[in-house]
Amino acid sequence: MKKVYCPACNENSVKSGFQNRKQRYKCKACNKRFQLTYAYEAYNENTNDLIKSLLKESCNGPAIYIAILK
Secondary structure, three states: OOOOEOOOOOOEEEEEEEEOOEEEEEEOOOOOEEEOOOOOHHHOHHHHHHHHHHHHOOOOHHHHHHHHHO
C-alpha cells in the first residue's frame, strides 16, 4: 500500500472517505483533510499563484478566465 503524506506538514495520512468519487485523506498530525488530485484547477498551486498575480494587476474575471485556459 502506498503511503500518502500531508501537503501541509508532510506527516503520514490515512484514508478518510470520498468526495466526488475521489479518495480523501486525513493527516494524523494536523488533522487537515485533502485529496491527491482536484477537478477544480484553482487548487493547483501554479494556477492559484497566477490568479493572485492577475488580481494584483487589477485584471477582471473574464481576463483571468482566459489566462487560465491558456
